[in-house]
Amino acid sequence: MILRQFLTLTQNASPERRAEAAGALTRSYLQGTLGPEAAWEAKTTLLALLDDPAAAVRRALAQACADSDQAPRPLIVALASDQPDIACLVLARSPVLMDADLVDCVAMGCEETRTAVAGRLDLSKPVAAALAEVGGAPSLIALAQNPFAAIGTAALLRMVERHGDDAALRQALLARTDLAIEVRHAIVTLIAEQLSRFGQDAGWISSERGARTAREARDAAALALSDEAGEAGLARLVAHLRVQEQLTAGLMLRAVLSLRLPFAEMALAELSGLSRARVAGLMREPQGAGFSALHRRAGLPDLLLPAVRAALTVWRDSNDGRNGIDGPRLARSMIEAALTACETLPFTEARGLMALLARFEAEAARDEARILSHEQAEAQARETGEAAILLTAPAPVEVVATTAPSEILVLSPASATLEPNMPDASTAWPLAPRPEDRIGATVVSAGPDAAIVPDSAEIVLAGLADAIIAQFMADRAAASAPTPALIAAPSPEPLTEIVPELSPEPLPELSPEISAEPLPEILVAPKRIARPRAIAVAVAAGMIPEHLILSYRADRERLAA
Structure with a gap:
């Protein structure tokens, strides 16, 4: 019934309409919703469509059933033998085809159909061996690039033997993660022979010297591969060299003299039977x-x-x-x-x-x-790198500029950049002061008419001796006198008495960036930075109003009387 209706509807239709009807009928059959009698009639109709003279109809059949495992096997086998553009659709994807079908298509097909077979996801070793035996360079490249193909070592060696001159094939083979060590050695041997022939054809070397160069390069490559091979790989490599008649006395001597003793042991065991x-x-x-x-x-x-x-x-x-x-x-x-x-x-x-x-x-x-x-070059590079780091490191000299008796600003050569290896606050500052309390921050004190005095002033005054307070008063009086714009040496004595750690080293020449703007007064900090506590006392002393110091001194004399 279905066959009669289909023939009636498509008898006078165009090839495009027949192809559309063939695809719809194929999808209906593959869905499995037809009854037994209707399914049989639909299958018969699909097989009858193989005789349609229009290639578009057969291509529609191949496209509809290429990925299905429910497709009729006679239909798939017939489509696999059709013209290449139709056959490739089922050869590349159909799960219905068996290894025997694929081997037959490889033997009887063209290079286009072989390439389609080489790209199958479930390609087995027998099919790969058939391709390696009769396939051309394009199909073998597709086979080597197929990571899901199971290719035996013998098939890989046959591929190198037949089409190893093709650079694309060699590159595809070397990119495989499962490439056997024997195949790698065969590829290296082939490249050495090609280079030797090229030198001979160009007239650069004689035939005797070219042959010797290729032989020694082959032996050196074998020993280099043995360094990377494990126990099983080394045994396979030695057996391969013996089959290829490349396990020569010269190779044995080279192995001993180049300290490849494991290779020599395996080779002697292979040759002697021990x-x-x-x-x-x-x-x-x-x-x-x-x-x-x-x-x-x-x-x-x-x-x-x-x-x-x-x-x-x-x-x-x-x-x-x-x-x-x-x-x-x-x-x-x-x-x-x-x-x-x-x-x-x-x-x-x-x-x-x-x-x-x-x-x-x-x-x-x-x-x-x-x-x-190489070792000397590495050592020189390390020394050069260390010297460059030392030359580019910022100088540890700091310049302290005072713009007013109660304001201190610390300037460093790397003014806005911190060292990447600077220790954190917990290690550099045991008492973990606040950021605004650390040395180097801008400190602005209240004026002499300020009504509020910081609580820390009382603590600082309690720790100062009478001589220090007197000296501080003298230093403040001297600060009110006119001063030169730039002092190049650490001449002030009062600061040395307040902070004993400061050393009287002369100040190096200032950079143009710092000396470009004149400052009222410059005090120099040495290369060795003073302890935070001593500098904090000096900074806090600059914040204490003069009337508070006088009153505190009077109270202290009254209590002592």
Whole structure:
């Protein structure tokens, strides 16, 4: 019934109307609200629409059922084999497709459909392996950039082998967090070979020297990767190097002479079939017969044995504390010992080995020089930074300007800026005075006709001796006389008697900012700041009216009589 009605309604309709009707019928079927008979007729109608000549109708079917797990499997399989723009809709998202379907589409499809498969969220290892085997660079880049794809190590190595020349693919692979150490070494080896070929094509180096440079760069990269690998990663790296026939005698010698002893132990264990613990014990006794047997069992040339023995002897003595050298010096000492051990060998046989050791010695010397230069540069940078901090630090000299007998203003070279490391009030001021009571705040006292006297004046007067009060009166009388605009030295004696901590050091030359405006009188505070209590007494004395001091002195003489 549904098929007949659909054909009647869409027989003479345009492709756009047929596509709209096909999408509506597909959504009705996927909702599951149709009865069994109606659902069967709707499914049959959808399969019949696969023969519609208009691509828009089939595209509407693919868009409607691409994300549903209730879509008819024959419909999805047929759409996956349609033209690329329709097939990609279901290949990228449909949960109905199985691995066999996807592998078949990868093998028989084009690069566009392979790229769609490579971006699936649930991509399995078999499908990834199929892509790595037949996919081109675009699909492999999409596969490498898919963080949800499960890619085996063999598939990754195959990707590097087939399309490792593509820089975008290498970058996508290196960005993966699960990249195996074997794949990283394969990428580095490929880059070294590319650089060597580039130098040869440009005429910069010969083919022999280019091949040697690529081989030594590959060995150095393998040892650098071994530093970052754990126990399992190191074992996988050594096994990979052996399969690739890159676990050579030169690599073994470089590992020993560059203090990569864990790599050397794992490599000797891989080549000899012994346990790593047994190999480590034999390497501690390089002059014994057991190490000679290990050397022969690993398949290393006999010409290499004296050099390895001499280097391991220096290393053992260093660990036992006999020579006290370590780091780059130890590596150079091991290389020098290996060179000395090879001097007694026939020149024709040891010529290649001596040349290899000489290159190792040059590399070790350059590495040692780089490390020393880096350390010296860091030390110089630290010293320069400390000197800059000392030069830019504000001077600790403070200038105290008096504009009136009862008003004191403290001026500092950093007038409005506090030091960032200034201690807080609880540590710098044990009695935690209020901000307006601290030294350096502007203090304005009442005039001589003021009726209210601060309560602290009585306490200050009680602590002053008669000689200090007399001296204070003399100082106040002297203050009323004309004074020069600027005094460059701390000549006033009365302030020294009131505050004993003040030292008679001369005042340094004032900055232009301070000396630009003339002041009535300048008093100089020393580099060492006086105690808060003593300065507070001096400040409070300037706030006490003269009539109060005279009356207090008279009362004191009357009580003493």
